[in-house]
Amino acid sequence: MAAYFLRRFLLIAPTFIGITLLVFAVTRVVPGGPIERMMTQAQLGGESGAMQKNQGSGGTLSEEQLKDLAAYYGFDKPVLTGYAEWLGKVLQFDLGHSTRYQDPVWDIIKERFPVSLFFGITTLILTYAVCIPLGLLKGMYHGSRFDAWSSGVVFFGYALPSYVIGIAAISLFAGYWDWFPLGGFVSDDFDDLSYWGRVQDVFHHAVLPLIAYMAGSFAMTTFMMKNALMDHQSADYMRTAAAKGLSRHQAVRRHATRNSLIPIATSFGNNISVLIGGSFLIETIFNIDGIGLLGYEAILERDYPVVMGILVISSLLYMVGNILSDLCVALVDPRIRFGGPATA
Amino acid sequence: MSIFSLKNPVAIKRWQRFKRSRRGYYSAWLLLLLTALSLGAELLANNRALLVHYQGQWYFPTYSNVYSGEQFGLDYAYEVNYRDLQQHFADQDEGNWLLMPPIPFGPLETDLIAGDFPPHASSLATQHYLGTDTSGRDVAARLLYGFRIAILFSIALLILNYGVGVAIGCLMGFWGGAFDLIFQRIIEIWSNVPFLYVIMIVASIITPGFWTLLLIMAFFGWTGMTWYMRTATYKEVARDYVMAARALGASGSRIMFRHILPNSVSTLVTFVPFSVASGITSLTVLDFLGFGLPPPTPSWGELLKQGTENLESLWIVGSVVVAMTVILMLVAYVGEAIRDAYDPKQFSYYE
Numbered sequence: 189m190a191a192y193f194l195r196r197f198l199l200i201a202p203t204f205i206g207i208t209l210l211v212f213a214v215t216r217v218v219p220g221g222p223i224e225r226m227m228t229q230a231q232l233g234g235e236s237g238a239m240q241k242n243q244g245s246g247g248t249l250s251e252e253q254l255k256d257l258a259a260y261y262g263f264d265k266p267v268l269t270g271y272a273e274w275l276g277k278v279l280q281f282d283l284g285h286s287t288r289y290q291d292p293v294w295d296i297i298k299e300r301f302p303v304s305l306f307f308g309i310t311t312l313i314l315t316y317a318v319c320i321p322l323g324l325l326k327g328m329y330h331g332s333r334f335d336a337w338s339s340g341v342v343f344f345g346y347a348l349p350s351y352v353i354g355i356a357a358i359s360l361f362a363g364y365w366d367w368f369p370l371g372g373f374v375s376d377d378f379d380d381l382s383y384w385g386r387v388q389d390v391f392h393h394a395v396l397p398l399i400a401y402m403a404g405s406f407a408m409t410t411f412m413m414k415n416a417l418m419d420h421q422s423a424d425y426m427r428t429a430a431a432k433g434l435s436r437h438q439a440v441r442r443h444a445t446r447n448s449l450i451p452i453a454t455s456f457g458n459n460i461s462v463l464i465g466g467s468f469l470i471e472t473i474f475n476i477d478g479i480g481l482l483g484y485e486a487i488l489e490r491d492y493p494v495v496m497g498i499l500v501i502s503s504l505l506y507m508v509g510n511i512l513s514d515l516c517v518a519l520v521d522p523r524i525r526f527g528g529p530a531t532a
Numbered sequence: 533m534s535i536f537s538l539k540n541p542v543a544i545k546r547w548q549r550f551k552r553s554r555r556g557y558y559s560a561w562l563l564l565l566l567t568a569l570s571l572g573a574e575l576l577a578n579n580r581a582l583l584v585h586y587q588g589q590w591y592f593p594t595y596s597n598v599y600s601g602e603q604f605g606l607d608y609a610y611e612v613n614y615r616d617l618q619q620h621f622a623d624q625d626e627g628n629w630l631l632m633p634p635i636p637f638g639p640l641e642t643d644l645i646a647g648d649f650p651p652h653a654s655s656l657a658t659q660h661y662l663g664t665d666t667s668g669r670d671v672a673a674r675l676l677y678g679f680r681i682a683i684l685f686s687i688a689l690l691i692l693n694y695g696v697g698v699a700i701g702c703l704m705g706f707w708g709g710a711f712d713l714i715f716q717r718i719i720e721i722w723s724n725v726p727f728l729y730v731i732m733i734v735a736s737i738i739t740p741g742f743w744t745l746l747l748i749m750a751f752f753g754w755t756g757m758t759w760y761m762r763t764a765t766y767k768e769v770a771r772d773y774v775m776a777a778r779a780l781g782a783s784g785s786r787i788m789f790r791h792i793l794p795n796s797v798s799t800l801v802t803f804v805p806f807s808v809a810s811g812i813t814s815l816t817v818l819d820f821l822g823f824g825l826p827p828p829t830p831s832w833g834e835l836l837k838q839g840t841e842n843l844e845s846l847w848i849v850g851s852v853v854v855a856m857t858v859i860l861m862l863v864a865y866v867g868e869a870i871r872d873a874y875d876p877k878q879f880s881y882y883e
Contacts, residue, residue, distance in 0.1 A: 206721035214733055347864035348857055349813045351820075355840055356853045363843030370843070469817065473840065487732050495729070503724050 189518065196511045200504070205275070207503050208496065212271050215492045274496070283497040288489050293497035297479065303373055304478040310394065311401040312459055315409055318402075320452070323413025327448075328440060330418060346407030351469035354400030358473060361396060368396050371475035397474045401467065409452065416448035423447075453520040457512030460505050549873040556869020559862040566859070570680035577635035577673035581614040584630040586621075594633075604628075635661065637670035639677040639830040644668045651838075651845040663847040666838050671851050674830040679855065681825070682832060685746060686811025690804065692750035697757025698797065704758070705765025706788060712762070719755045727752040728817070735823035742825060749814065756807075757800065764796035802874050805867030809860050816856070832856060 265273070277284060283293035322342075326335050345353065362368045369375070375389050420426065421444060429439040468480030475481075479498060486494035551557050574594050575582060584591040586604050593599055593614070601608040604617055615636055621628040636659055637643055643664060645652055654663035654671075662671040704712045731748055734740075740748065768774060769792065777787050812832075818824035819833025827834070832852050839849030 202717065203720050203724065206717065207724045210721065210725055211729070214730055343864065344857070344861070347809070347860040349817070349860075351817065352836070352853060352856055355836055355849060359839065359843050359846060359849040359853075363849075364846055469820075472821075483729075487729055499726065499729075502726070506724060 193511065193515065196514070200507045200511075203507060204500075204503060208275070208499060209271055211499055212274065212496065213267050215490075215495065216267050216270065278500060283500065284493040286486075286491050286494050288486075288491040288494070293493050296482065296494060297497060297501065300477060300479050300482050303476060304480070306390075307394070307397060307401060307476070307478065308459075310398060311405070314398065315402055315405050316452075319406060319409035320413055320449075323410045324417055324440070324445060324448070326410065327414040327417030327421065328436070330414075342407045342410050345403040346411075348403070350400045350404040350467065351473060353403045354397065354470050354473045357396045357399055369393050371473075373476050397470055397476060400470045400473070408455075412451050412455075413448060416451045417444055420444040420447050450517070450521050453516040454513055456516045457509040457514070458506075460509040460512060546873045550869050553869040553872055556865050556867075556872070559865035560869070563859075563862045563866060566679070566862075567683055570676060570683065573676045573680050574633075576633055577637060577639065577670070577676050578633045579614060579636065579638040579641050581618070581630040581632050584614075584617075584628075586628045586630075635659070635670060635672050635676070637673045639673045640669065640828050641673075642668040643670065651842060651848060653845070654847050662851045663845070665835060665848055666842060666845075669830075671835065671848060674835060675832070675851055675855050677830040678832045678835065679859065681742070681829065682812045682815055683808075685742065685815050686808050688746055689749055689753065689811045690807045692746065693753045693807065694757055694800065696750070696754040698761050698793075698800070700754070701758040701761025702765050702788060702792065702796075704762045705769060706784070706792065708766075715758075719758055722752065723755045725752070731818065732821065732823045735818070739826050740824070745815075745818070745825065757803070760800065760803070761796065764799065765792055768792045768795050799874060802867075802871050805863050805870060809863045809867070812856075812859065812863075 274284070281294075283297075285291065286293055286296055289296060322338065326338060329335050358368075358370065362370045369392065371393075373390070373393055374386075375381075375393070378386060378389055381389055417440070421440070423444075426439055426444060429443050430436070434442065468484040470476070471478045471481040472484060483495065483498040485491075486498065569576065574580075578594060580593040582592070582594055584593060584599075584604070591599065593612075598611050600610060601612050601617075604612055604620075606612065606617065606620065614630060614632060618630050618632060621630060642650075643658075643660070644650065645658060645668075650664050650668035651666050652658065652660060652664045652668070654661055660670050660672070662675065665671055665674065700715060704715050730752065734748055735745070738744065774787060774791055777791055782790075815824060816831070816833040816836065819831040820836050821833075822837065824833055825831055832855065835848060835852045839845070839852060842848060
């Protein structure tokens with residue numbers, strides 16, 4: 189078992205290198221990088237700035253300047269060498285500087301953490317707090333009117349992608365009825381508000397994005413819980429419990445609930461990447477300044493150090509999350525043995 | 533194969549179970565009907581008339597050559613404006629008449645109403661039943677054509693993805709060893725690469741058309757099927773009948789095509805509806821972000837984008853969201869029914 193997880197952790201390294209190398213190569217091949225952007229800026233700036241300096245070159249950069257720039261951004265070396273250098277820096281926890289803001293990438297990402305963390309944690313808590321009881325109730329009263337109605341609602345969230353739900357929510361509740369703000373994380377006068385006012389303000393802004401965030405995972409978790417409970421309700425140990433004289437409620441509460449949580453545990457580790465990753469679509473729609481939006485804008489602006497930085501963090505978290513999921517399963521269900529044949 | 537010819541008792545059982553879930557069964561028919569209707573979108577939403585009766589002659593402009601205005605007694609040589617022609621015929625009252633499609637606007641045609649800036653709200657008088665978008669194009673027509681592109685795209689994507697996924701997954705399971713190990717790593721890397729990022733980067737350099745976009749998306753999308761196919765093949769290869777076939781001297785390709793594929797492919801059917809839904813969704817996302825099909829193409833994502841930028845014109849967002857809801861719900865119902873049909877265990881909906 190320990191050997192299995194050790195092997196899984198060791199396999200992170202080659203996969204990580206594969207992912208980053210692939211995207212790194214893409215960023216090199218793609219035209220329109222930071223240097224091209226600099227050149228267009230210089231050309232545009234040349235209109236006004238040409239009077240003072242480099243009148244001869246008409247605003248464009250000279251060969252030498254271009255070379256300096258290429259060297260500055262590390263674009264003068266072949267892909268593999270450039271990648272090796274980049275990887276060496278990453279191993280020293282240096283993600284480089286953003287070509288757009290000139291700030292260290294790590295600082296930029298750190299700045300956005302709280303927002304993404306807020307949405308991640310709130311979504312996580314709400315999803316589990318609502319889905320587990322709802323799934324249990326649906327399982328216990330399978331086929332009832334409550335089950336049918338809640339299935340309709342849950343199915344809605346399952347069929348529609350969360351960004352569409354976000355768009356529908358914002359256009360109805362913010363655009364048409366004006367109940368909620370049109371986006372952003374806090375109001376402009378946030379600093380002047382009292383403590384209680386600030387809490388209210390944050391949640392007022394957060395309601396719609398949270399609905400969108402939850403819609404995706406909601407159906408999965410609820411149905412997983414329901415199906416697991418229904419499987420267990422027909423299990424032998426439940427009949428034994430009934431024979432002992434427990435009522436159905438007691439039997440479910442004392443025996444089936446715990447066993448039914450096992451499948452939920454399977455996906456628990458994956459939350460770690462959702463927790464801070466955020467969805468750039470939802471963040472774009474609601475104009476929330478989180479990691480997702482940062483990554484999206486970084487691609488648009490060809491801010492490759494930021495793109496790579498986010499990729500490093502998100503892919504590491506994803507892989508660690510997968511292993512964590514397996515670990516959770518192994519912890520919750522002692523029957524499961526990873527790696528190698530089961531020893532009976 | 534056993535799924536299509538319903539001689540196999542298991543397949544008959546499945547088909548009966550599928551029919552028994554009425555919701556899924558009717559959704560499947562409705563979905564087929566909608567797809568068929570969208571294939572004939574020109575007959576439903578078009579700025580060309582369905583048929584023209586002019587001086588005793590019949591014309592069918594929908595699928596024929598372009599008719600100039602002069603042919604119908606108007607004073608211009610460019611293409612007839614059939615909506616004006618209809619008015620013209622009515623004014624003349626000489627027994628000429630023409631029949632317009634239910635939605636008398638093309639998907640690319642801008643219809644500017646004098647004295648008003650687009651987007652125009654939906655109204656029966658202007659025959660823009662769902663209003664127009666920000667450049668005065670009919671939303672209903674664009675929805676219809678957009679659906680056609682989305683569904684065809686997602687079916688083509690599905691065929692490509694399943695083709696590659698099944699082939700590679702089958703080989704991984706059949707050959708095992710180093711081939712399996714290498715492809716496992718490749719798939720792991722592939723599915724971890726933020727595929728939307730790469731598509732966005734690629735799409736921002738070249739303007740992708742239908743086929744290029746399809747190829748790029750298939751390039752990153754095939755991995756999903758491979759895992760299932762690999763496990764299924766591993767399971768089948770270990771069965772006694774495969775050993776028996778081997779002992780009888782069957783070649784590798786014969787075992788693969790006659791024994792393993794028919795037995796493992798059938799469960800892949802349960803994934804099809806969800807792949808169709810995800811194909812539609814991802815095309816819409818790309819169009820929404822502006823990295824999808826080039827601008828004049830009617831698409832749901834582009835309408836969504838316009839809608840979010842003009843929240844006061846609620847009919848744009850409203851139409852697309854309702855259309856997407858209907859289609860994706862139908863697909864999900866079909867998927868649910870197929871899952872039920874393939875899963876002999878009662879009461880389980882999702883894995």
